[in-house]
Amino acid sequence: METYKLPSVKLYEYFTQKNVNTDSYDETCDMLKRRFPGLSDIYDLCRKLLFNVETSFNEEEEEKFQNYRCTYLHYWLNDKVINTFNLYDDGLYLGILLNLYRTWNKFVNTLTSAKFRCKPDMITYISRNINVFKFKEMYDYFYNYEEFNRNTSYNPNECNEICEYLTDIIANFESFKTECSRNRNKCLQINNFFELYDPQNLIDKFKCNAEKLCMTAPVAVKADESPPEQGKSLSIPVKENVNDFLTTQPTIITYHNVMSFVIVPLGLVIIFFTLYKYEFFEKIDKNYIYNAVKSLNYSETEDLSAENSFINCDIQLMGEKEKRVCRKLNSLISTLCSNNSQSPKNYIFSNHDIEYLKFWVNFEIKNEGLIGNGDIEDLSGIIKEQMSECCSKDTMKNILIFIDPQDLNRMKILNNLYKNYNEMHEIIFSTSSEGIQKCLEYSKQCVTEYNGAIKQYRNVNDYFYNALKNFENYYKKLYADALGKNKHFEKYIEKIPRQYQISELSFYSIEYERNKIIFISLLGSVFVFIVVLIYIYMVKKIITL
Structure with missing residues (x-):
């Protein structure tokens, strides 16, 4: 007797059983094989994945079906990674999966003629906020429920298998329901999932007894017996082969339902974030941060001891470039912590410090020629469980977040400006004036960078433009303070040319104000001197009388 297979099992078999009859993916997957020399099966898995990405999506089908199938391709890959390599280590699991996702992402971007592209979703399917395995189990259950309810013909053996499956899933279903009630981010994006897909509904329908056996052949629920929004889904005909399973319509929450719920608060969050996303350059302790960063460039980066490190940089799956960034980050955090070891604060890093460190990591990864999002996720996946008092695990997670390339380029400009500004500030207000000659060098670099930014962004009146304007004011104030000292x-501070100035405050108004203050001071001194002379004259006159 043939063993009964759950619909979800058949679905995953569809992806697994595809015969890769092309060598188009050999070069791409061979690179992955070289990166994981101890995992020979990764080559075949990579080829199978890319073949499915290219061939499993029918351009004739509606986009909602394509999205549905793309979701299950993610879960298929998760399942294959775990079972193919017998993984019990989270770090190894994440490392392999992230590399496959990055290979997938590169490949799908080459499919220029494809109408639908199934792109890897690294945020959803590799997340510390959800349990991916529980999500997979519930999505599989959702798919199986739809098929159980739709099919009208089961033999006794199949019916018993279904009863056993439904009875066993109850505990996990209730556990998932509890987690969802506490955090909406941990819910499936399916309308009324817990009400409409309660396993007890099918247990009653199949008349499963205490021994998990089916007591009677089930009858499919008619479309008009189901809730209105589910009627169409349940009236779809039975699928006869594995390929047909992939076109089953999901009852997934619609785009418009989601957007109507989140658009207003999300819009406010985006506006708030955009307003202040460049502000941290103004707010950080520049001397503290920039000196720590500068120390990395003048010293050899060494591995910290296990108890002093924040990220495990020795993981076998890491390339040399990733390890270099990892070690530098460990050293930078360690330097910043040791510099503040006497701090009375309960935490070391302010929100502005964290934002700067997030920029720094993204910049270093880009500087090494790495991809960005995937490499940051790699680092985020190997944060140590036990951190020092200086830097918490949550702090490190907030540092290891991907920044959009356009924002990163703008931040790089601001970083160069404030870095040179900080060098100038240190020289101007040092106790010795021996290094004042260097001030002109930093000043020229500042003005050159600023002029280039204004040329590019003068006509883009956005928040970055305002950030440039704020820097201009800082620079002019430093100029005034330097002259005051x-x-x-x-002669050691170059002025920003008038054609590149966007701030209402000008160098000339600063000079005018400074000269006016000097004039008033001198005038006051003269007035006091005259009053004193008059007083002396009057005293002498009184004495002579």
């Missing part, structure tokens, strides 16, 4: 410093 020593008027001879003027």
